[in-house]
Amino acid sequence: MTAAVRTRGLGKRYGRRWALTDCTLDVPAGRVVGLVGPNGAGKTTLLNMVVGQLAPTSGTIEVLGGAPGGGAAQLAKVGYVAQETPTYAGLTVAEHLRLGAKLNPRWDDAVARRRIERLGLDPAKKAGRLSGGQRAQLALTLGIAKRPELLVLDEPVAALDPLARREFLQGLMEAAAEHDLSVLLSSHLVSDLERVCDHLIMLLEARVRVAGDIDDLLAEHLLLTGPRRDPADLPAGQHVVSASHTDRQSTLLVRTTEPVHDPAWSVDRVGLEDIVLAYMTGGDRRPALEVIS
Template sequence: MPNEQSPPVLQAQGLTKRYGRRTALRDIDLTVPAGRVIGLVGPNGAGKSTLLHLACGLTEPTSGRLDVLGARPASDAAHLARVGFVAQDTPVYGSLSVADHLRLGARLNPTWDQALAERRIAQVGLIPTQKAGRLSGGQRAQLALTIAAATRPELLIFDEPAAALDPLARDRFLDNLLEFVTELGASAVLSSHLLGDVARVCDHLVVLCDSRVQVAGDIPELLAGHHRLVLTRGELDRLPADLDVVTTVDQDGGRRVDALVRGDATALPPTAPAGPVTLEELVLAYMTRATAPTGRSRR
């Protein structure tokens, strides 16, 4: 079970990845403590899959450094076994049966837990003799999740695993994801466009946009540190410098401003009562700021 002395799940310093002239990730500094379920969110093309592929050792940085569980990704066979990866569309081998997948997993992974795999397959109602190509999307996702977890990794990485699933299958998948994290004492990274899924299962957030990390931290602390204010334009201009104005939206023809700000609640003006911020509002605010023409909020 991760503890305070465990190395960070992810630690990036100046991490940059380019594909030809296109920069997928730019000068990223990031530290994610162990013992978290991390929601990785951002628009298409933000660099989410690139970051996950780097974390799994599937590609190398152009510059900078990324450590996973305190070491370079896939630095040796032992480190490779510490990370379980479920890629987009939860790929499985269509011509192989469910049982074939478990036998292959046992052959390829020295830490394979056959009892866990068989128990989970039975719990989700998969028939061992059934070909994977005949499984539903939800069943394929459950098979891929079981294979990843049966290696008993310290970190599970999911790249949009439930995006194509119907609501019921997605609900079951997320339940099982949390069960595996609890049973294994593992950390997990969930890349998703579905903020409802992130809010449900994640306790740490990383927002990627414009190839950079826009905000990161434990979700309760992030929500407590952001506030929604309705101000006059003059009041906005007089806000203390230590309050970061993330985004603003004009109201009443520009006479008033709806502002999302980050900072200590004691610095908020008493004339503008602060309202709570939802996870969706927080994510959209940082994505809006990152894609604004100036790259900054209007103030």
């Protein structure tokens, strides 16, 4: 399997602040990959470097085997729906398609027109008069009809209501399946990504916290509940992600590839959202959150 994006020690510094540090990743090709993290975690910085609109301060990055933004051939292979799904307010829907056709050698006009028609967008309407959801769909149409190999989307649904959100993600899924696209999609909401992604990368405070297939993440993370004990006493294969204690009880989220045999624990599976939340709040770099219940 080839990697759509491969980074080694990638970092970006703005002034004295590192927006992203020591990022080493292999984003698989042909998959829908979610990039999750709180605001300011470095998601946009990483995506801008993937599409070649930002140069790294340190480390290396390779996208579809080439240097990001390096020449027309590379630009043609990567589609980008930037944050807040920008469109030209003064240009009509049809003019946006014309823009796409003029600026992209691999432009697929039939796909673009079909999508616009199915979405019910009036080609003569200016983009500035579209709703947020429609504008996002227009931006997505430009990204898809460019016929890239990798489509990068930066928080495309952040400003959309739940219905528009669902429609947008559905459209994205259909296009990904139809055109055999690799997709890299960021969001600060796990629930958006859980529906559509099969691989997840989590950024926290400018670092990669977790990366893996969602099925593996779900299988490997277990919630252990039992009498109070020190997390340091756990077997070597069990890594504590977060821990909370009451006077008598301990609740631990652990990552392990082996089954838990200790009869003192009651073992539960947890959802993706809880796993991500556990990494954000717990972990080894922050004190565990005390939960009183």
